[in-house]
Each structure stands twice: as C-alpha cells, then as structure tokens.
Amino acid sequence: MIQPGTAVWFAQHESRLAWRDWLSMMTAGRRERRRRLAIGIAIFVIVMHAVAYSVVGSFAAAPPDKQMLVGITVTLLLSWLLMVSQAMESMTRAFYARSDLDLILASPVKSHKVFAVRIATVALSVAMMALPLAAPFIDMLVVRGGARWLGAYGVIAAMGAAATALAVVLTVALFRAIGPKRTRLVAQVVAAVIGAGFVIGLQVAAILSYGTLSRGTVLQSDAVLALAPHAASVLWWPARAVIGDGIALLGVLVASLLLLGGAIAMVAPRFGDYAIAAAGTENSPASRTRRPAAFRATSPRRALRRKEWLLLRRDPWLVSQTLMQMLYLVPPAVLLWRGFAAGGGAFNLLVPVLVMAAGQLAGGLAWLTISGEDAPDLVATAPVTARVVLLAKIEAVLGIIALVFAPLLAALAIASPWHALVTASGIVIAASSATAIQLWFRSQAKRSQFRRRQVSSRVATFAEAFSSIAWAATAAVAAVNLWLAMAPALMALLVLAGARYLSPRKNS
C-alpha cells in the first residue's frame, strides 16, 4: 500500500491520468476501439521493424569511425532539439492548465512533491515519445550488430531528462523576463523554432553550399569532418554511448539526471507561484480595439469572411500554430533566391515543397474556420443557407493561402513562368482538397482545441497529409512532364475518393 501524499503516490496518480488521457485520445473514448488500437499498434511495430531491418544493413556491424560519430551525434542533436521543443510545450501547458491546480494548491499536501513528479513525468513522456520511431531501429541494430547497441535506450532516457531540464529553465527564464501573459505564446513559438530551426538551418546551409535541399550533403562533407573535434572529445560521449561504450553511457546518464534533478530542485518549490501568476492572466484587463467597429453595408458572406480573418488576426497563438509550417518555406525561399543565379533545375525542387506547404496550411485553416466555430448556434440560426456559410469559410481559407503564397509565386514567375503556373495550379488544388477533407470530416469544436484536431479524426489527418503529398508529387512531375503527372494525380484523386467514402458526411 502506497502512503498517500508521497511522491510515489503522486507518480501513480499522474501515470494513471496520463494513461487514461492517451487511451481516450487514441480511441476517441470508445471502448470498442481498444481492440482495433492494439491491432493497429501491432501492425505498426511489425512494419517499422521490417523497415528498420532493411535500413540498418551493414551499418550495424561497421566499426565506429569519425563519419559514424558525426552521423549519430547530429541525429541525436536533432532528436534532442525536438525533445526540448516538446518538453517546452508540455511545461507551458503545465503552467497554464487549470485542471487540478486549484485542488492541489488548496490541499494540505506539500505541493512541490506534486510538481517534482509532474516535471519528471514530462521527462518520461518526452523520452517515451521518441520510442515508436527509435525502438525499431535500436532493436534491429541489436539483432544485426549485437547487444552493444542497447546503450541507445539509455541515451534516449538521458536525452529526455536533459531536454526537460533545459525546457524547464527556458520556460522559467521566459516567465521571469517577459511575464506570464506573454510567456504562453512566446514559449510555444520558441519551442517550434527550436524544433524546426536545426533542420531548416542545415537545409539552408546545404543550399548555400551545394544547391540542394539535402541535409546529408552537409554532414558528409569534408569541411564538417575536418571541423569535428578529436575522437577522444567528450562531445562524442552520447554517440559513443549509443554504440556501446559503457563509461560514456554512465557519464551521459549521470550528467542528464543531475541536470534534471537540479531543474526540479530549482523550480518545483516555486511551481505553485508560477501557476498562480499564470492563472492571474485570465483576469487581466481586456484588450480594447483602437478603432471602434464600423457598421458597414455588407452581405452575410462578406461578414462571415471578415469575421474569420479578424478572429485569426487577433489570436497570435493560432497564427503561430498555423503559420509555423511556413518556417519550412525558408529553405525553398533560399533555394529560389539561389535559383535566380543557377536557373533551371533548382526550381523543380521548389514546386512540390510549395504545394505541400499550401495543402498543410489550408488543412489547419480549414479546420479553424469550419470546425472551430465558437458561435455555431448564431451562424446556424442566421437567415442564410448552409451553402453560403460554407462558401464564405472556404473563401476565407483560400484568401489566406493566396496572401501567403502570392509573393513566392510572383518571384517564381519572374524566374520561370512555367514553374510558377504549375505551382499555382498545384497550390489551388492541394488547398482545395485539404479544405474539402476538413469539410467532409467537420465536427464542432472550440478553436482552442486546435492542437487536438489531428487526433479527433485520424482518417482526416492521414487523408489530408496523403492528398498534399500526392498533389505535391503531381506538381513536381508536371513541372517536367505533364502526361506523366497523370499517375500521381490519379493517386491524389483516389485518396480524396477514399476520404469521401469514409467520411461521416458522404450522404449529406
């Protein structure tokens, strides 16, 4: 029997809540879906192991050299930055979520214990999230290269702990520097930039040096290998730990656990104060508009469009969430800039990237305007047909897409009108397809639930992604040969037909 009020008791409580939350998210709260979930996970595990088996190949048994250490270190660094990003998001949520904080803070238990457990849970969950992708590769490395690769599991645990420690320090530093009201937005933007920044930076470096979007080109270059530290350097310890160096593994684990322990010791006793300060932001004075609204002659369609744009413009969190995907447009923009000098072939790489980004952005925006309507009763009781409402919302989405992509298309048109034409067509079709999928799978939700939209309907999420990929492929092939583009276009249409068939609105 665990003593109530102890850290272990809280850990049990937290893990039970986390497990139920995950299960409910994956099964949409339906018990009958548990069996299907188990089968789905089993299939995923088998497929991932099969893929990993073929990928690891001779790498598993290869003797470690500098190139291998660089490769592993960069992979670890990239994954670790993603973990920092994830941990920052979790920490921000922990500060601002009201859920049970009132109960905890009003109870006679020592709240720092709860918060210490909560921070440790973040570290654990961040490490666990890496496992679905990492574990199959580690397992197959063990199968093909021996037990020495098991050290990689220890490195993942250490990375989770160190990432959480840094995330805690960064979030608290932001809290102190800019106050609780701005921290929520800024922390999420910083998290996203950290997550995407490294990948994007490598791509920009690759483009500037070699004129391609490939990250590998930079990592395997002689310049990077020459700049890398000596083989005995501590910087290689995580990579050495992965390939079975016991001392390096011990060092990495001890260092990361010390970091996490230090962060917990520093923040847990004050966590309650931060949470109370965060709660205070809800009662801060409301923002006033500088110019009072003008009552102007308008049609219901225009009023709806204008409302969507106004709501989006005034919600920096939503803007950051939706436009964060635009960070990935930085490398293509650099490539475009380089392409003016190099010409021709570089533009073929740009077409699919832009089309794909448009599809993904349109999906997010379409969810916000179609499903994320905060006053559904008002719109439904207005004297306008459902068709007018939907048209207005689709126009609102496509308007934003046009605004975001027009400058890039204009630049592309100057360099290569043909590529610009193909890209523009691809953007319109990919954005319309993503919007149509959101339309077929629409379900009423609050805008604040935006981040959970991808788990509310997995069919819609996959259909949206596959449709964007297929249209990007179509545009890429069409830029070179119009007739050959028929094949990926057919695939995209099949994805859409499948989504329509599976959608709850196929009869509407």
Add this chain to the structure above:
Amino acid sequence: MLPPLTPPPPFALEIRGLVKRFERPAIDGLDLAVRRGEFYALLGPNGAGKTTTLRMIAGLLRPDAGSIHVAGIDALADPVAAKRVVAWISDEPMIYDKLTPREYLAFVAGLWGIEPALAETGAQELLSWLGLSANADERCEGFSKGMRQKVALAGALVHEPRVIILDEPLTGLDAGSARQVKSVLRERARAGGTIIMTTHILEVAERMADRIGVIAHGKLVAEGTLEELHRQAGNGHDASDGIGEGASLEDTFLALVAAPAAA
C-alpha cells in the same frame, strides 16, 4: 387596385404533431401555439424535451415529423425566411472571445442583412440598455458569464426579431444582470415581440409569463395562466396534496409533471 390586405397570423408560433427521436422519443407529438406579443414560459423537468423543442423552432434541429410555423412562415419549408424573424439564445452564451461587443453586433447585423445605420443605432441603444456601453470596445475574452449573456442577448435583439426564443437565459446570472435581462425581455414583449422561454426558476415564470406550458416526456401536459394551471393540477387531487387555492407554482408544477409519470 391594391391587393387585399392579409390579416397577420394570430399565432407567432404554431407547432402541430412535432416528433423527434434520438435513442428514444424526445418529443412525442407536441402541439403548441403561442400568440403574438405573448410572454410564454415553457417548464419541465430535466430531459422533458424543452431544449429540443426550442432548437427545432430555431432551425438547429430538424424534426422527424410535424410542422412548425413561425409568424405564419412554414419553418420547415422555408427555414431562411423563418430565421429572419427569430432570435435564439442558449443558456451557454456563444460569442467570439476575440471580438468586442460592438464588433459582434456588427457581425450579427451583417448576417441578418440589417441596414448599417439602423443596426448601429440599435446596437448603441441595446448596449446602453444592458449596461455594456463602457465595455463596447473591449474584447469579450475577459467578460463574466453575465456580461457574455448580455452580449448574446444584444446580438439576438439587434436584428429586431418578432419571436425571441431563450433557453434558460438567467442561469448563472447575478441578481443585477438577471434583473437587466428580465427588464429588456419585458420591454420587448410590451413592444409587441413574442418571447418563448424555458426556465428552471419558477418564480421567473410566475412573475413574467402571460402563459405557462408544462412539458413532460416530450408532451405538453398542461398549459395556461397560473390560475388555470392550479385548476388543472387540482383536478384529481385532494387538499392534502397542497394543490388548489393558494398553492405555489412549485407545488403545481411538481403535481403536473408527476401525473404523466404515474400514469
């Protein structure tokens, strides 16, 4: 020659044989008629079908059978025309956090196609009437429940509806806000508007409504003025039930909703 004038329909709302089933029948052959300019309160226990009925009138749910006429317009055949004369307010005020009350009203006026100058004057009057003038250009995100409910009410009234449907509009409001809302509603009824409202606060129905309808198990089990309801509840009861002369609406209501359950 001018066409002959058609007299306005006597009923603001006329429902015949309304049926709606979910897992079980929620509304089971409901007949209801509310006169123009009347303040009508719909009472009933939880799950009786009050909200379902109101949502069907507002065009938010489609009935399985029956007819709904609002101000003489067949709401099922021409929902857009019917919506033009109806306003709906739910117990959970749904407004946009990132809009100010004035912007919200401008948006509603745009949806209903109200002439801008008329809408602006109406909006200003409503905001002042509901004590929201000082907050007219503040975003609604920091508003209390009472303020949000008042913004929603202003939105419902800005397009001058002939029939106002309210589902538990006073739930969660403080005494001051509740009084303001009640006063606005009374004023609208006095000006010829028709108000149909559900409420759990029997005192509100007792003091404000011209007629009260009691709904249970998806059917209208009693209807009339307070006195008429006392009489209907008194039939078949002896003095020990507390029904009859001097009985409160609470006694009468409990007797009326208990009767069909016992039957």
